[in-house]
Amino acid sequence: MGTPSLVWFRDDLRLADNPALRAAIERGEPVIGVYILDEESAGVRPLGGAARWWLHHSLAELRDRFIDRGSVLVLRRGAAGRVIRDLCDETGAGAVFWNRRYGGPEREIDADLKSALRDAGVEVASFAANVLFEPWTVTTGAGSHYSVYTPFWKACQEQPAPRKPLPEPRTIPGRAQPPASDELDDWGLLPTRPDWAGGLRERWEPGEQAARRRLRDFLDEDLGSYDAARDEPAAGATSLLSPRLRWGELSPHTVWHDTLEHAGTGRHAASAHGFLSEVGWREFAWHTLYHFPQLAEKNLRAEYDAFPWPSPERADLDAWQQGRTGFRMVDAGMRELWSSGYMHNRVRMITASFLIKNLLIDWRRGEEWFWDTLVDADAASNPFNWQWVAGSGADAAPFFRVFNPELQADKFDKTGRYVREWAPEYADDTDGEPAEPMVDLKQTRRRALDAFDVVKRSR
Template identity: 45%
Template sequence: MAVALVWLRDDLRLDDQPALRAALERGWLPVPVYIHAPDDEGDWAPGAASDAWRRRSLAALAAELERRGSRLLLLHGPTLGTLQALAALTGAEAVLWTRRYEPAIEQRDAKIKRALRQAGLHAESFNGALLFEPWELATRQGDPYRVFTPFWRSARAAWRAPRTWDAPARLPSPDEAGVPHGVPLDDVLPAPRPAWDAGFWDRFVPGEAGARRALAHFVEHALGDYAAARDMAGEPGTSRLSPHLHFGEVSVQRVAAAVLAAGEAVAAADRDRFLAELGWREFAHHVLHHYPHVPGRNLDPRFEAFAWANPSPAKLQAWREGRTGVPIVDAGMRELWHTGWMHNRVRMIVASWLTKHLRLHWEHGARWFWDTLVDADLANNTQGWQWTAGTGADAAPYFRIFNPVAQAAKFDPDGAYIARWVPELAPLPVPARFAPWEHPDLLRRLAPAYPRRPQVDLAAGRQGALDAFAALRSPAL
């Protein structure tokens, strides 16, 4: 049987896996291969938290393949030379993969496809990550969408749910074609020493089976109240599927199908609100494809002249470590450090504090999230930071400045989220947890280790941001 290399990247699954499906349907013996090549990723090589997740996901995928009679071939990069050498060694006729949309990866993959085809191989890529390819949706003028609402309206009108594909119970073994074994997982991605990621796995189970369980749990227990509960920081109201989607452990088509299959058991408002969140993920990838400069530059060019503050290492480090003196901000940053994840509402709050009250460039935050989030996705991370900073596609206006005290009172009304992640504030009565500097006697007696005041006065920080924005809008003299 002729061999096809099924080149896996951020599509670490067998279910609804288009490259694997194509190999089987065309009569090739699929050889699943993962090539670790962080140097190919340009300025955005995966961060530490991503690598910690990827290591476990690869182990889970290898076990799933072995259970079906196949195996995962793990190799080091550089990618093109490794694929060429492996194809020559195995006599492969084809190399199949699912597409990625990061700028450096798109450029690399185009070169790889050309080189493989020039060598006489069948090289083909598939959509395995999005509902629509970025070139399939456009405005009436033929331009990319930069505003979410018309984008999503167009997408919903055009979307026809495809039939998803179930992985077969058995797969042919690469041993049949004399395919060699690769390198051990520990040589590709060693386990963290010390195990700083231990807290991640209390919340998440990487791998395809973990993704299926997370999806089923969400549909059964949280989808029915999603519209109301998704913003509540202390409640399990979100899907927590983002890392599974980023690593391709479940397809977005499978997720959408599961939500729609809930039918009348779930109110339309809850179902539609969650599908719109999938739409924001889609929108972010489309923006990244069409505007590949956005990971390092403002989409709105006006902000190239904005008076960002000079970064104070002490203030930036205090923000990273959850020592800002603003409880909801500190809670979010500590949750991130301990679990590799942060509630989406809190992500906006901590980003607003950094880019508005501290007036630091959003890339400082984007880089920190990139290294510490298990769901660090270049499209979503960039879109989220530029949205909050007011510099990106369909962004909140810069003058929209979250008041972290009001946000905490609204989205953590019982103070449970703050008490969990900033336990030194747990002895304070609930109202004092939101703005402890307003209760100096209580703070001194019950939480002496917590900062006496925020790293910047809330009113002064807000006014500084507004003044900088007003100067940006004023015509030059």
Template identity: 50%
Template structure:
């Protein structure tokens, strides 16, 4: 008896078995399934997965590999150029079908289009699906059929399209290949740092993989959703879902989140679910922007910002990266990032504003640092958010809104617990001094063991002076035309 031609299932940003349309399609064929992950080469000077996210990827692939193996399917690992690896493997296996869930970044789209054309030209069928978003980025548009630039009407139009379809179960039956396919060893990819192992703290905080994602969602819906509208800006509390790295690698889909939240919402109340899903909506909006403006991570969305007089300040950039600016909330955020690969959204906004406005360093420097240090570093969310803070983006915060890091700390970390957690050299300061130690009496500093300029830096810029400098620079841009 001749076996049906196998199906090659290419995993990318969808490292899960549940609600995975490409996997369902592969299962439906009844043919043997061979799963593939390709560690792709750097493109445009940037690795497709940043340093901290590589740690996550390593753990997530281990988890996916185990889950597939338990169902008799091999996860084949290859590294290099997907444009040659995928067609070569498909031909070598005699695959009748290659299936994948789409991606939306320009490098990914160009690569996938080329592979699809190549496969089709050689008689291999290709099926692609939407699996990372609630709606495909081109589905939401203005009445004139154009892409949208403002979040609120975007989200309204998105919601008018109706509920997302049902979330797909893990296929009941998957057929694996009887013959093992040569695969590279995950360990040989060196995804996890060793000397030094700067990711040592990550495993204490995170459980990469589909099971970890599901558990985190369940915990949040149970304990966090009802409090989310009131507490989501508080970095000192476990106030948000922390699902972002799971979403980044597609261990969970937004469709699953949507249905689970709607289900839990009955008990938690409408306010929590609406606010939470609107944040997931910001992720949809970022992807919409990246899809329609593929140079979102490179070019100012508003061209008038091209004339902005960014400063070159290597010492300021290094102090910011290392969490040594002398502003406790900024330093706590940058150290949370270093220690855990993640940072609370409120603090992301404050540290980004500090880099862009207090130091007047180009937002692209910040975007690049986050790309390498965040476990959730995401081509769409990172670029759109940096441009949002800079004021150069679509529907962005106005440039003249300069966060005061002291006031932000007093409002959102009122007792200084978050600062104490990540800036331990300030831990013994009283609440009244922790947000601005340079304003404290000598006696207070001494009592807390703080020696400014020795155990903790003095502020590298004065807030009022830096604010005025940034506003002057912005004033000069006024009157220039937007894109």
């Protein structure tokens, strides 16, 4: 029996287009998959509740697919560096492979582990798998990173085309006596007291196979209307692929090439271009996080440190979280989020703007709530998008751009279908009583702009 290869899975819960898995199989020795629930390593952000729910189900499918192909996925809990070293000792592993991560704490963990394993004589290799363009490969003419999306995405498109996705392995060579594994149910990832995940179960089916079906359905049925209807939350034109990309059930390379092959130069080409530009926005978020690891805690634009956030009223934050603001689009969006772990992107902008600019609550409080309640919240896109709305981030919307939630509802939910689904008391044909508006939009807009004057004076 040879020295086995460990494949350390992180945010890449798939068999197809998994370069680390492919390298392990090609090494020609038994392969052991590993997933570590790391809530101990310094700087690693604990997962939110909705993310933990998704992780449980995605891991369950990945574990079963490993078994079907002849190997095992070992589950362990603890500080990742220590767990991997222990597994190498237990199994006599001769190699460890993983796909790269781009957050600051995660890169430190991986670099330290790589060094320790090599010193111990273990082969180690990492691979590009979860972004199309690794953050250090896209630079300005001066050699620095980008802070504006349009030139960033143009520079990406001038790079060599993203590689073709790798096929899924038919078999994974296993080991006669695999190491012990934790029981997934013992990790307590699913809510029980209370079980608030009914809406998530109704809306989502985590796992690689469901992710592939969703991509295929989107390309076949929705891509053609994406460009025209993507801002309408009731239109059903969005891809719903964000949690699939967040957990790596699909690789961005698969999404990229399948979209281009499906669209070709035909009538869906414009929609395909618009959709892939959103994939580019995800790339820009990871590019920004790589160069600014404190994205969830600190303003990217330092002048916003002077913003005079008042002490938030707990009741105001509660009303926003619970969808009781008295503004139909905000309330509908926040209830969709709580029920399903998801919110349409246009509505995310509306609800975020309302919290930051009408309630004058620090963007970090909203980012924390989305981190806990979104199934697709990742370390890059979640804080990146909150800072974009707040005006403090990369290529940000200016602070004085304050969404009027009522005008947004009139424009993007003209028939009221979205509001009727999630906040039916605002519809004319129901007996429900909507909440009274908690603030005056004009007055709070003026208050926000007055506060922004402090930032302008600090420059």
